[in-house]
Amino acid sequence: MKQMTYLEAGREGLAEMMREDPTVWALGEDLGRGGVFGQYHGLQQEFGKDRIADTPISESCILGSAVGAAMMGTRPVVEMRFADFALCAVDELVNQAAKARYMFGGQARVPMVVREPSGLWRSSAAQHSQSLEAWYAHIPGLVVVMPATPADNKSLLKQAIRCDDPVVYLEHKDLWALQGPVDDDAPDLPLGKARIARAGSQITLLSWSAMFHQAMQAAELLAAQGVSAEVIDLRSLWPWDKATVCESVGRTGHLLIVHEAVRVGGFGAEIAATVSEKLFGQLKSAPARLAAPRIPISYAPTMENEVRISAEQIAAAALKQIGKINA
Amino acid sequence: MKQMTYLEAGREGLAEMMREDPTVWALGEDLGRGGVFGQYHGLQQEFGKDRIADTPISESCILGSAVGAAMMGTRPVVEMRFADFALCAVDELVNQAAKARYMFGGQARVPMVVREPSGLWRSSAAQHSQSLEAWYAHIPGLVVVMPATPADNKSLLKQAIRCDDPVVYLEHKDLWALQGPVDDDAPDLPLGKARIARAGSQITLLSWSAMFHQAMQAAELLAAQGVSAEVIDLRSLWPWDKATVCESVGRTGHLLIVHEAVRVGGFGAEIAATVSEKLFGQLKSAPARLAAPRIPISYAPTMENEVRISAEQIAAAALKQIGKINA
């Protein structure tokens, strides 16, 4: 199977969709030059300036125009550069894209993908590092996808583009260079399905995006200590795969949710609350959350690291949760 | 004690602060005419056009300019008209106001209040009805306040204005006309303290803003059926009064959280998850949430009512939760 990076996989997914469907196009700043991280490298050469459109620095129009273009039967892929800049276009996403189909009584479809490179990336500070997936999951009308691997980034991006709903597609900046196998013959994944990436019996570690990889490492560390952890990559936050999660936690009895976003009001809270509701009585411990403190993100590494969750921290929290060590 | 409406109480609170502190001023559209709901009625006459400023329809500048004005030692009170329109100014609130103090290493203070009339108001449809408090609670740097009564609206607004942090102050549109006692001599409330509005022993009903009144009615209905419900008005979402809530739930063993916002990713999830973490083992049931389905808000009352929680629904959910009736 071929190996490629997370970044290349996204690019290949987009290119394949553009070849397959002439109504697919992409818009954003500096795309002709490949986009700020190179995610669009070479695409303007293949597809021309109309379909890989270089835009002004006008986030509200980038996103807002995509709403109009989507309602008119094209499939725009919007590049927001940094998830933080999408905050310049929230009316367009939340009041317009997410609601158009509904408030017009089903007359509109808004098939668009909003790519928002998200998360911590060494010393990018408070305005270039945020993870706001919980916001989008709270908004009716939006689909929310967060791929963690190259294979998923290709497959899920393609599915997001095929989807008739507006999809917030959050790629993690720290995963761009991650290498992994991508199987061109694999059927594309349905949106909303989690993956049990590692089977285990004593605790379920649930995560997504970059944190998933920390969870996998944590499972190794736990294995070394004789603890069998199941690791789930949630992949989509809306819809989220309650069935897979509950089935797993039903078996293990312990759930530890790990995400990079701020813990207060993070999506981990929704999962924890839901799992409690569904499995009360079957749980051996309260669903636990390991996530960022409620502080902005610093530039200096010492302070920035305070919002980073490591595999060691996850393993320690898991051990504590299953009662192997004390607080 | 004098009686006044929630709207009048807010106005009086603002007027008192403006008399007390010459750096307090308000800005927004149509304020000279009293604001869209009359919350500013008469204030321009008293304080002049400089301190009750009529602005262009420029939400991003209304909020963004307040950030600059706050950093320069004034205390702007920003009127957003409808919480939904604040979505035109999210960069200004989240990337600027909330982070300025931090990212400049403590050099800045951003003492501003963002008033966002929020929530359902008959047939206002998808773009004039949203409750997005969960978003703000998730953002480090912000204080989030949601008063439910006239007395609180006066007292908490004054405290929000006095506070050196940016405060998102969500008044509920459906409460404007609510009458209640306001004690001018009462000391102003600290931000972040919940109120046990009705003592009870068998279940804790936790709510805020307009839903608090439904919860109070539900407690009446429950009392009529011999069930003793404690009712808490949370008042502030950040900080939220974990101590009061946990103490109550520790006694009753059951927690039912009721909010008007969408259930998925709503702040109820945070509370439910936290209470589970703190009180696992002491709980008689999983913390439960009654809140809106994940759908946009309709115009026609039949459909709009699907996102409204009634006292009857709360009472029924509470009975079910404590095992008095079956699913």
Place this chain on the structure above:
Amino acid sequence: MTASNFDRTRYSRFYSQMLRIRAFEQAAIKAKEEGLVLGAIHPSIGQEAAAVGVCENLKPDDILLSTHRGHGHTLSKGASPEAMMRELLGKVGGNCGGKGGSMHIADFSVGMLGANGVVGANINIAVGAAHAIKLKGEDKLVVCIFGDGAINRGPFLEGLNWAKIFNLPVLFVCEDNAYSATTHTRDTTAGEGPVARAKALGLEAQSIDGNDVVAVDIATQDYIRRVKMHGPHLLHLKTYRLGGHTSTDAAGYRPTGEADEKWNHDPLVRCRTLLTEAGVAVAELDNLEADASREMAAIYATARDAPFPPAIEAYADVQDIGDPRTEAF
């Protein structure tokens, strides 16, 4: 405009459309007074010439985006007034199935892609619709109508700049009724207004008496041709909102006498005068007026008697993936 080249058939039709809009809104205001219309409505009484002069020039597959004050535009674009009235009453058979109400009125079947509850938001959406037209190589255009207040929001700059950069087929129409809600827009608008701003963004633009339906018609025809050849243009239509911001706003903030004076320029009266001067019989014009009233009275009655949509419809048309009807378990 001399009597000889005055197209009586055309402007009789325009007059009739203006009468229909007026009658529709009068019926809606009545329905609001009776508690039948549940949300706010923003009547466009006094602005009908702008709506009709622009929208009568659009083909069914041309695209229109409007504002919270969009009844006139929508009707003139060809939407069924019955479906519109039902929508205002939140009834079955409304254009948006009762989900939208007045502020979200839309009829995609006639190319009307929606009013909008957010001032200025339609500008970016319109530009995107035009972008799609360009990408698909279609021969149609987008008309985006917004108020004088909207030119102070960011999308005005971002959208017009965008349209020009990508050379998109959009006709921007600033329908200037002098007020933004309860504030005179002059007090919140720096510089010379929409035409100067549009020109600074590289668009051709002009101001027109928006209460003169013939002038609006001619300018629109001209600009539609130019838009198709040279990309985006802006028309500034100067009109006046004869009523309040919403139907329940008494508009006491206006200088005394202002509205009374403006009633002398009622575009319906002005159009009627032109037609009579051109020799159209008074009886014929009276008939058009009576027809419009009758049509809207009938519509009002059917809408009133129609049922509300079933509650379960609230869960439809949210989204396909993660549909709330199948997602909740």
Place this chain on the structure above:
Amino acid sequence: MTASNFDRTRYSRFYSQMLRIRAFEQAAIKAKEEGLVLGAIHPSIGQEAAAVGVCENLKPDDILLSTHRGHGHTLSKGASPEAMMRELLGKVGGNCGGKGGSMHIADFSVGMLGANGVVGANINIAVGAAHAIKLKGEDKLVVCIFGDGAINRGPFLEGLNWAKIFNLPVLFVCEDNAYSATTHTRDTTAGEGPVARAKALGLEAQSIDGNDVVAVDIATQDYIRRVKMHGPHLLHLKTYRLGGHTSTDAAGYRPTGEADEKWNHDPLVRCRTLLTEAGVAVAELDNLEADASREMAAIYATARDAPFPPAIEAYADVQDIGDPRTEAF
């Protein structure tokens, strides 16, 4: 400008400041190459005349807002380069205590209210700062510097309109280096640019050769006087970014030869020529250059050797109410 009225003392000082900026940024680029600067830096090499010509005219309590490319502005406003270098390295003693880095550099003690990571966001903030000045009746002004790319964002329209409406003491400065990241701004900007847009919003505005520090100085003096009398104005400074968008951007997207040609207009060389023509001794100018290098070399060394802030500082300065240090239980 004749040799006779040329103020040698003044422009020697300006030259010295430009040299200090250049030397600071060269030191920063070196530190970045060595892995000491952790985040991205956006050098302003080639744009020093704009920074100095504007900021040397500001009093300590005048207010300045800048962009992601703000080292020059900040230094010229009087911030300590040592604190700035420490900030770039995320070290103790940085202006922002290591929390901000290059893109959030700020020194409130000299009226420098921050660079900003969001293009155009400083415009609304600046306008609000000026609003506070007006409310408090203070005699000072706000200078808001932004790039050519920022004029395509909504805040440009909203903020300039606002400043004019409220007649606020703001000098807007569009520092036009021809590029927005990797895109030539001409390709994304409709119309004639910032001056035309500002004029359409009722502001007086003019374009200046931004590489001519004397021209910038004179225009700034004039505009500062006018701002204090008549409210907001805009200066458009045409310059050129001699390096890449960030220090690690090779800028291969520029037409061959473009940058080489522009190096001939290096504002430092131009200023030096003026000074020598005015009779300033070459040795004196060489000394200024050596001083600047020495100063920044020393700073670089101390910054490099300074420690990182303790991790616990991450929890400070978030907020008073709901402070994360006391809230977590």
